[in-house]
Amino acid sequence: MHDSHPSPGGARPASHVSAVTPPTVQFITFMLGEGQYGVDIMAVREIKGWSETTAIPNAPRFINGVINLRGIIVPIMDLRARFGMESTAPTRMSVVIIINTGARTTGLLVDAVSDIISIAPDAIRPIPDMGAGARENLLGGLVALNERMVSLVSLEFLMSAEMAGTA
Amino acid sequence: MAKRAMTVDDSKTMRDMVAFTLRGAGFEVAQAEDGKQALTLLASTQVDVLITDLNMPVMDGVTLIRALRADPKWRALPILMLTTESDANKKAEGRSAGATGWLVKPFNPEKLIEVVNRVCG
Amino acid sequence: MSGNVFDHLKSTYFQECSELLDQVYTHLTALDDGDSDPDTVHGIFRGIHSIKGGGGAFGFDRMVAFAHVFETLLDLLRDGKVVLNKDLLGLLLRATDALSDLIAAERTGVPAAAGFETAVRAELDEAASLPSAPTPSAPVRSVAAQPASGQPGLYRIQLQPHETLFKNASEPLLLMRELRRLGPITVVADLARLPGLDALDPESAYIGWTIELTTDASAARIEEIFEFVNDQCDLTITPAGVSAVPELEPEPEEAAPTPVASAVAVATTKPDSPDARRAEQPAAAQTVRVDVEKVDRLVNLVGELVINQAMLVQLGATLPSDMCPGLITGLETLSQHLRELQEGVMAIRTQPVKSVFSRMPRLVRELSSQLGKEAKLFISGEGTEIDKTVIEQLADPLTHLLRNAIDHGIEQPSDRVAQGKPAQGRIHLAAEHRSGRIVIEVSDDGRGIDRARVLARARTRGLVEPDAQPSEEEIDNLIFLPGFSTAETVSNISGRGVGMDVVRRNIQALGGRVTVQARQGAGSRFLLSLPLTLAILDGMIVAVGRESYIVPLTNIVESLRPRRQDINAVVGSGDVVAIRGEYVPLLYLAKHFGVPDAVTDASHGIVVVVENEGTGQVGLVVDELLGQQQVVVKSLEANYGEVEGIGGATILGNGRVALILDIAGLRSASAPGRASRGETRRNSNGHAVAALQ
Numbered sequence: 004m005h006d007s008h009p010s011p012g013g014a015r016p017a018s019h020v021s022a023v024t025p026p027t028v029q030f031i032t033f034m035l036g037e038g039q040y041g042v043d044i045m046a047v048r049e050i051k052g053w054s055e056t057t058a059i060p061n062a063p064r065f066i067n068g069v070i071n072l073r074g075i076i077v078p079i080m081d082l083r084a085r086f087g088m089e090s091t092a093p094t095r096m097s098v099v100i101i102i103n104t105g106a107r108t109t110g111l112l113v114d115a116v117s118d119i120i121s122i123a124p125d126a127i128r129p130i131p132d133m134g135a136g137a138r139e140n141l142l143g144g145l146v147a148l149n150e151r152m153v154s155l156v157s158l159e160f161l162m163s164a165e166m167a168g169t170a
Numbered sequence: 171m172a173k174r175a176m177t178v179d180d181s182k183t184m185r186d187m188v189a190f191t192l193r194g195a196g197f198e199v200a201q202a203e204d205g206k207q208a209l210t211l212l213a214s215t216q217v218d219v220l221i222t223d224l225n226m227p228v229m230d231g232v233t234l235i236r237a238l239r240a241d242p243k244w245r246a247l248p249i250l251m252l253t254t255e256s257d258a259n260k261k262a263e264g265r266s267a268g269a270t271g272w273l274v275k276p277f278n279p280e281k282l283i284e285v286v287n288r289v290c291g
Numbered sequence: 292m293s294g295n296v297f298d299h300l301k302s303t304y305f306q307e308c309s310e311l312l313d314q315v316y317t318h319l320t321a322l323d324d325g326d327s328d329p330d331t332v333h334g335i336f337r338g339i340h341s342i343k344g345g346g347g348a349f350g351f352d353r354m355v356a357f358a359h360v361f362e363t364l365l366d367l368l369r370d371g372k373v374v375l376n377k378d379l380l381g382l383l384l385r386a387t388d389a390l391s392d393l394i395a396a397e398r399t400g401v402p403a404a405a406g407f408e409t410a411v412r413a414e415l416d417e418a419a420s421l422p423s424a425p426t427p428s429a430p431v432r433s434v435a436a437q438p439a440s441g442q443p444g445l446y447r448i449q450l451q452p453h454e455t456l457f458k459n460a461s462e463p464l465l466l467m468r469e470l471r472r473l474g475p476i477t478v479v480a481d482l483a484r485l486p487g488l489d490a491l492d493p494e495s496a497y498i499g500w501t502i503e504l505t506t507d508a509s510a511a512r513i514e515e516i517f518e519f520v521n522d523q524c525d526l527t528i529t530p531a532g533v534s535a536v537p538e539l540e541p542e543p544e545e546a547a548p549t550p551v552a553s554a555v556a557v558a559t560t561k562p563d564s565p566d567a568r569r570a571e572q573p574a575a576a577q578t579v580r581v582d583v584e585k586v587d588r589l590v591n592l593v594g595e596l597v598i599n600q601a602m603l604v605q606l607g608a609t610l611p612s613d614m615c616p617g618l619i620t621g622l623e624t625l626s627q628h629l630r631e632l633q634e635g636v637m638a639i640r641t642q643p644v645k646s647v648f649s650r651m652p653r654l655v656r657e658l659s660s661q662l663g664k665e666a667k668l669f670i671s672g673e674g675t676e677i678d679k680t681v682i683e684q685l686a687d688p689l690t691h692l693l694r695n696a697i698d699h700g701i702e703q704p705s706d707r708v709a710q711g712k713p714a715q716g717r718i719h720l721a722a723e724h725r726s727g728r729i730v731i732e733v734s735d736d737g738r739g740i741d742r743a744r745v746l747a748r749a750r751t752r753g754l755v756e757p758d759a760q761p762s763e764e765e766i767d768n769l770i771f772l773p774g775f776s777t778a779e780t781v782s783n784i785s786g787r788g789v790g791m792d793v794v795r796r797n798i799q800a801l802g803g804r805v806t807v808q809a810r811q812g813a814g815s816r817f818l819l820s821l822p823l824t825l826a827i828l829d830g831m832i833v834a835v836g837r838e839s840y841i842v843p844l845t846n847i848v849e850s851l852r853p854r855r856q857d858i859n860a861v862v863g864s865g866d867v868v869a870i871r872g873e874y875v876p877l878l879y880l881a882k883h884f885g886v887p888d889a890v891t892d893a894s895h896g897i898v899v900v901v902e903n904e905g906t907g908q909v910g911l912v913v914d915e916l917l918g919q920q921q922v923v924v925k926s927l928e929a930n931y932g933e934v935e936g937i938g939g940a941t942i943l944g945n946g947r948v949a950l951i952l953d954i955a956g957l958r959s960a961s962a963p964g965r966a967s968r969g970e971t972r973r974n975s976n977g978h979a980v981a982a983l984q
Binding site: 181226227245246248249254270275276288289291 | 296297299300303304307333334336337340341343344345347348457458459460461462464465466468469494516518519580
């Protein structure tokens with residue numbers, strides 16, 4: 004069968020033709036500054052432009068606020084801040100990726116969306132042990148794409164943080 | 171053209187079960203809660219088979235069967251009674267009032283389809 | 292069993308059981324009150340009968356077995372073979388209670404304790420002990436011994452219908468078809484009984500048939516085909532040994548439909564006149580069942596309409612007034628219609644409070660017997676309609692209040708008699724609409740509130756200042772304070788001081804209030820006041836910095852712009868404002884919520900005085916009032932979580948989200964002495980954010 008997706012790093016040699024095409028996983032890739040990240044496409048509900056949020060009192064730094072998404076209230080998570088970097092200053096060009104995790108809907112604030120990629124699951128590399136001082140694993144893996152590294156976001160770690168304001 | 175059935179029972183669960191089963195066999199199914207409602211609906215609807223419970227408020231099954239058989243329009247309508255084992259007397263009454271056949275509750279869906287086909291082709 | 296096929300109907304069944312049980316209880320109460328209408332007993336029978344019928348389909352064997360015994364007794368009762376008396380009525384009540392528990396066990400998947408229904412069942416058996424009805428004799432037909440099934444066999448079937456066959460709309464042609472499905476058949480008609488045309492009754496059956504069927508089905512299977520007609524014909528089924536395929540195979544359609552049969556068919560199957568296809572349904576039913584989700588969707592849509600309309604009004608206001616005069620009036624009309632639509636839709640969501648009240652008599656019965664008290668529950672106003680969302684949350688507080696009434700209110704029968712009261716206590720549960728709200732009352736004729744004891748206890752616990760002189764009503768309402776209980780023995784039913792303050796919190800969470808009035812020695816009266824619905828709120832929009840918040844109108848006492856000299860600082864507590872001689876503490880919302888660029892001097896802003904359930908008043912300092920509006924309450928918790936001081940969110944006419952304040956939460960959050968939040972960090976909006984853990 005004709006292999007139509009870009010050859011991922013660590014892929015099988017081109018001469019190997021498998022009898023059964025292995026299942027691929029699709030990700031939407033986006034930019035945070037210079038870094039490229041990916042999120043499971045199955046969780047993505049829609050992608051929209053930035054609109055002003057309503058702040059929630061005493062929310063964690065990485066919660067920018069909430070927006071009205073066709074009648075439901077959806078919190079916007081500043082991914083940069085969530086990854087421990089400085090807060091994002093959203094502009095008209097910023098993008099919000101709306102994701103569904105279980106019963107919750109959340110918006111991820113990112114700089115720009117790049118592409119949709121298909122990856123064979125065995126092309127995903129685990130996060131290398133960074134030693135002491137490494138942050139909690141917000142990433143589910145790394146994959147090489149056209150010689151660039153794409154960090155795959157682990158939605159379950161992302162959402163497991165304290166979402167509500169401290170009481 | 172699809173065949174039409176009517177289920178008459180004061181229990182919505184029972185009506186839904188009959189309707190679900192018969193729809194699966196290609197029937198359109200109308201529902202009525204008691205004999206009186208059934209008669210009212212039948213004044214303006216054609217049905218090919220009627221399945222009725224015997225214990226209902228307002229107008230019970232036996233009375234409904236009698237009323238239907240007295241009307242030339244419905245004299246040849248296949249009528250099935252849904253009975254329970256404690257209903258022996260009512261079942262006999264229904265039979266002599268003109269019911270075509272019967273089925274015991276709780277009913278086996280395949281049996282219902284079989285019996286319905288037997289009485290109305 | 293067919294359980295798998297019908298699983299999707301289980302919830303319908305359980306809902307139906309709940310309605311049927313309600314009706315049964317209503318009928319039983321009627322009987323208790325002396326009702327002698329035979330239909331009442333019939334109604335009880337039908338209820339249990341229906342529950343049993345449905346239960347069988349899902350394989351709820353234990354419950355069905357019990358229902359069967361119950362039904363047997365009810366059958367005798369409705370036939371007059373058993374006489375109703377007070378003891379029997381008590382048994383019927385207990386049996387209904389037990390059945391209800393068995394159904395609940397099936398619904399929740401938690402089985403009832405083994406043998407819990409055995410005693411009641413035995414009583415039912417005993418009450419019904421009559422010789423069992425003789426089983427109806429099996430119809431007589433002749434069937435010879437059959438060959439082993441599975442081997443193709445030839446059967447000869449003689450079918451001679453009695454004349455009355457058609458009276459049951461039985462159709463021999465259909466029987467032939469079904470026989471043919473079992474194998475090839477030959478049919479020969481026997482016209483011996485066919486009379487001359489002048490003696491012919493088109494609705495009588497005369498023709499008989501001899502059918503030869505080759506099939507490997509069993510004789511039992513063949514008999515089954517005739518199961519409905521075998522008592523109306525002479526039928527013999529004779530196996531004729533293994534045979535070759537018969538030579539002739541005439542199509543049954545040619546042989547079977549006789550002139551008689553088809554004449555009958557034509558006469559009775561011709562459709563009626565054009566009325567047969569009338570479009571409109573006759574108005575037979577008076578109620579329509581609608582899925583809750585459909586109603587909720589409607590409510591949401593109407594809520595969106597309200598928001599859209601507000602947006603349009605706002606846009607319209609930006610136009611020069613002479614530009615499109617029709618637009619403004621059009622929008623006003625739209626607004627009126629929307630309001631009516633909203634009321635109509637909210638009315639769909641309302642339900643009579645009966646659904647919650649109906650469980651209470653049983654509760655009272657059980658608690659009374661457990662505590663050795665005698666109490667009867669009287670209910671009124673159960674038709675009062677409340678929004679579904681509120682109803683569901685009422686069960687717990689009502690249960691608490693009833694427990695309290697029986698446990699602490701109603702005295703022991705001997706004590707009551709000594710006081711000249713009837714031994715049986717009266718508890719009254721009532722609901723009614725009053726000025727746009729629902730008022731529910733739980734009152735009893737028990738011992739009321741011992742004010743001296745309550746006050747002493749409150750003083751001991753530091754809930755009241757030593758030198759304060761609260762009024763009688765204030766003393767009564769002290770029981771709602773947390774940690775309060777005057778029960779000397781902590782009964783394991785009412786618990787240790789857990790009851791009343793939880794009740795108050797529950798009711799407050801619904802946007803309601805609860806108060807008590809008592810007369811010492813004569814009884815207590817609890818009043819619950821609830822909003823008609825949770826989904827829509829009348830609010831005052833206030834501006835704080837660049838943010839908008841909604842203050843629920845029911846909490847607002849007044850708003851004012853204070854003079855500089857009325858604002859004073861109280862050391863260690865914060866600012867207060869003097870209003871007509873009273874000092875009201877101020878809460879600066881900007882500071883509390885970390886909103887930048889807001890008014891900080893209350894005399895340049897507005898103070899909105901709010902209160903919540905006797906916890907005193909607080910003055911919220913805001914920049915300005917933006918207007919009053921009805922808003923649709925949207926959940927913040929669904930996707931985010933709880934925020935103290937915030938009770939939901941809404942979408943304003945400009946499409947932006949505004950947070951709705953929860954006054955009770957604000958009060959506790961702002962209580963002096965709370966630990967400070969540490970260093971203030973700000974996010975990109977400039978808002979203060981919590982320190983990371």
